[in-house]
Amino acid sequence: METTEPFCVMDCSLIRCATGRAVFNLRELLEAVRTVSDAVLEHHMLRCALENHFELYEFPNDLARWCWTALGDNVLGEQLGVVDPYQQPSTSALRAALANVVEDRLWGLERPPWCRPGLELHLIESRLIAYDTGERIGTPAALLEAVERMSLRSVYFHVHEARRRTAGHTDDFSLWLETSGMEASLVTALREIDFYFLNLSQLRQALSEAFRHYVEGAPAVARSTP
Amino acid sequence: MRLLDRYEEIVGHQEVERLRRLAERLAGKRIVHVNSTRSGGGVAEILGWMVPLMEELGINARWEVITAPSDFYRVTKAFHNGLQGLPVSLRKSDFDLHYEVNRENAQRLNLEADIVFVHDPQPIYLPQFTPAGQVGRWIWRCHIDASRPNRTVWKYLEKAVAHYSGAIFSMAAFARPLACPMFVIPPSIDPLSDKNCSIPEAERLETLASLGIDPERPLLLQVSRFDRFKDPLGVIEAYRLLKPYYPAVQLALAGGSADDDPEGAEVLHDVLEQAGNDADLKVLMLPPDSHRTINALQRSATVVLQKSLKEGFGLTVTEALWKGKPVIGGACGGITLQVHDYHTGFLVYSPAGAAYRIRYLLRYVDKRQRMGQVGREFVREHFLLTRNLRDYLAMLLCLDHPDSETLVV
Numbered sequence: 001m002e003t004t005e006p007f008c009v010m011d012c013s014l015i016r017c018a019t020g021r022a023v024f025n026l027r028e029l030l031e032a033v034r035t036v037s038d039a040v041l042e043h044h045m046l047r048c049a050l051e052n053h054f055e056l057y058e059f060p061n062d063l064a065r066w067c068w069t070a071l072g073d074n075v076l077g078e079q080l081g082v083v084d085p086y087q088q089p090s091t092s093a094l095r096a097a098l099a100n101v102v103e104d105r106l107w108g109l110e111r112p113p114w115c116r117p118g119l120e121l122h123l124i125e126s127r128l129i130a131y132d133t134g135e136r137i138g139t140p141a142a143l144l145e146a147v148e149r150m151s152l153r154s155v156y157f158h159v160h161e162a163r164r165r166t167a168g169h170t171d172d173f174s175l176w177l178e179t180s181g182m183e184a185s186l187v188t189a190l191r192e193i194d195f196y197f198l199n200l201s202q203l204r205q206a207l208s209e210a211f212r213h214y215v216e217g218a219p220a221v222a223r224s225t226p
Numbered sequence: 227m228r229l230l231d232r233y234e235e236i237v238g239h240q241e242v243e244r245l246r247r248l249a250e251r252l253a254g255k256r257i258v259h260v261n262s263t264r265s266g267g268g269v270a271e272i273l274g275w276m277v278p279l280m281e282e283l284g285i286n287a288r289w290e291v292i293t294a295p296s297d298f299y300r301v302t303k304a305f306h307n308g309l310q311g312l313p314v315s316l317r318k319s320d321f322d323l324h325y326e327v328n329r330e331n332a333q334r335l336n337l338e339a340d341i342v343f344v345h346d347p348q349p350i351y352l353p354q355f356t357p358a359g360q361v362g363r364w365i366w367r368c369h370i371d372a373s374r375p376n377r378t379v380w381k382y383l384e385k386a387v388a389h390y391s392g393a394i395f396s397m398a399a400f401a402r403p404l405a406c407p408m409f410v411i412p413p414s415i416d417p418l419s420d421k422n423c424s425i426p427e428a429e430r431l432e433t434l435a436s437l438g439i440d441p442e443r444p445l446l447l448q449v450s451r452f453d454r455f456k457d458p459l460g461v462i463e464a465y466r467l468l469k470p471y472y473p474a475v476q477l478a479l480a481g482g483s484a485d486d487d488p489e490g491a492e493v494l495h496d497v498l499e500q501a502g503n504d505a506d507l508k509v510l511m512l513p514p515d516s517h518r519t520i521n522a523l524q525r526s527a528t529v530v531l532q533k534s535l536k537e538g539f540g541l542t543v544t545e546a547l548w549k550g551k552p553v554i555g556g557a558c559g560g561i562t563l564q565v566h567d568y569h570t571g572f573l574v575y576s577p578a579g580a581a582y583r584i585r586y587l588l589r590y591v592d593k594r595q596r597m598g599q600v601g602r603e604f605v606r607e608h609f610l611l612t613r614n615l616r617d618y619l620a621m622l623l624c625l626d627h628p629d630s631e632t633l634v635v
Binding site: 010013015016017020021022039120122123124127131132133134151161 | 240243244247248395397398399401402403404407408409410557558562616617620621623624630631632633634635
């Protein structure tokens with residue numbers, strides 16, 4: 001395999017900004033979904049993946065989790081859990097999808113559920129700081145080895161954040177392999193990973209398995225490092 | 227050995243590298259921190275490590291302290307209470323005094339800098355009296371829960387905040403809507419400080435012996451001042467519910483002396499009355515500088531409690547987690563950010579809940595140890611001072627680049 005540019009391993013962290021606004025009940029959640037800035041929606045639907053410290057969350061976004069745990073509305077929790085922001089063409093489309101789900105639920109309720117004090121959802125937005133780790137990867141085999149020990153923040157940057165950068169089309173790993181002329185099967189396997197459903201630790205595992213499956217079945221020349 | 231090298235041994239090369247990369251972008255910036263005291267209190271503790279670390283990273287950082295008559299601190303203590311929503315009684319002359327002290331200090335202090343961090347309400351009016359062009363940006367760092375402040379106090383302080391380019395709160399829940407960006411930067415602990423550094427086993431055992439605690443028996447510990455919001459009586463109730471099942475268990479309630487706090491003295495009296503003559507229940511009144519004693523107690527605890535009914539961030543929880551102890555905490559304030567059921571401990575809502583969770587942790591040694599390990603790593607990732615410093619530096623970059631949604635460094 002010939003590579004023009006080595007893969008550049010990045011790392012990232014968030015800086016969070018409070019809005020001073022909190023949501024106490026379902027009606028306020030609907031109002032918030034309709035009116036908060038794109039950055040707030042994106043934090044609670046996308047970047048919150050970086051805050052899943054213990055892989056304990058059942059749902060991939062803050063809104064679903066809050067409805068499930070704080071409001072005790074399991075139905076709405078489930079419905080919001082399946083809203084995949086990466087399948088939406090834009091943030092306004094995501095906003096409309098979320099508002100539709102919440103409004104539909106609210107429509108059928110006599111009284112909107114409230115959370116107990118202390119469990120309100122504090123709306124925040126975030127900005128991403130990306131760091132060049134200085135690590136450069138030259139081959140798929142080396143990338144496999146790197147992915148296995150990669151920080152979860154790096155996994156987030158190269159998969160979740162990459163999807164944002166490429167308007168939902170691809171992750172950095174498969175893009176680099178494709179650009180380097182690698183076999184399409186690995187590229188396809190990486191792109192088929194249901195990354196939004198997985199937490200970052202599971203995602204790293206899924207990436208490793210896809211790489212391993214390819215590297216172990218590939219000719220020796222593909223496994224060698226330069 | 228340089229300071230950063232010592233922290234690198236604890237937080238890893240990558241974290242220190244992140245700091246270096248951020249600092250490179252801020253090289254040469256002149257940063258001034260202003261607060262009201264050089265020693266004593268959490269803010270002075272933070273600045274004690276932050277300023278040297280910023281300097282080591284190539285940032286031109288300084289620390290200025292305002293001077294004021296003692297009456298000023300009575301007023302700012304009232305501001306502090308007022309920000310936390312307590313009723314306060316302030317006269318116009320009190321506000322005038324605060325305003326005037328800020329004017330005098332603006333003339334006296336050397337505030338020429340690119341960024342000035344003003345910590346808490348004491349020096350909050352400095353921007354009002356500083357000549358235009360002397361300071362690039364003013365940032366207000368509010369270390370207090372200001373989510374439900376006293377209206378009069380807030381109205382006075384809010385006017386001052388209008389001069390700032392940004393504010394920092396410890397939690398999103400502590401912030402109030404302001405015109406400037408409000409960054410959320412949680413506090414942190416210093417793993418090399420007396421309160422958190424590793425200590426020799428002999429010292430730990432000596433400390434326990436001096437306090438009459440048996441190192442061979444399970445120890446429950448709550449470290450906090452004697453305050454109703456910390457619910458020490460609830461902790462005793464939980465201990466009493468547990469005792470029939472685990473007769474060997476000991477409880478230590480460690481707090482400061484309540485000499486200058488009438489309400490604290492009352493709570494302490496109730497605690498001592500409840501404790502009675504139970505030899506396994508120690509009520510420890512420790513001097514404010516008992517950091518190594520607290521350290522030894524936390525390291526000796528089987529389970530640490532912070533059964534608060536109302537809490538700020540709860541750095542005693544952070545300290546306990548860092549020492550590998552599961553924490554049973556009241557579901558309030560910053561405790562909810564740190565204690566996660568079955569991962570770092572348990573959130574509880576009643577003394578019965580606390581007793582039940584302690585039984586669980588005493589019964590399942592392996593799970594207790596696992597939670598302790600997870601808690602330590604959780605703190606390493608999120609609540610050590612290097613992360614705190616990283617957030618400060620990242621925030622400054624964000625202010626320099628307000629339109630970039632992602633910054634690459």
